[in-house]
Amino acid sequence: MLTFNMKKAFWPSSKYPDVERHIAAHRALEQTVMNKRRRFEQQPADRENKALACYLRDWWISHINDIDPAYSNYLNCPTTLRSGV
Numbered sequence: 001m002l003t004f005n006m007k008k009a010f011w012p013s014s015k016y017p018d019v020e021r022h023i024a025a026h027r028a029l030e031q032t033v034m035n036k037r038r039r040f041e042q043q044p045a046d047r048e049n050k051a052l053a054c055y056l057r058d059w060w061i062s063h064i065n066d067i068d069p070a071y072s073n074y075l076n077c078p079t080t081l082r083s084g085v
Helices: 001-015 021-042 044-076
Strands: none
Touching: 001 021, 001 044, 021 044
């Protein structure tokens, strides 16, 4: 979650127009992981471990390939271009 916390530090000042969607993606991941953790603690099973590992892998790949580039491009774009000038 360190990466999330580092990104969150930039969100207020970035004025990224799609920040709410980005934050929602992070919150959804956090919630899913916490739910899976609770289930695992109640009934430890190898399949739960594998399901969590697959979920995290798929989420991570999808997020990095589809969501983070837009945020990164926005942050790296000169301010004058962001404002449409």
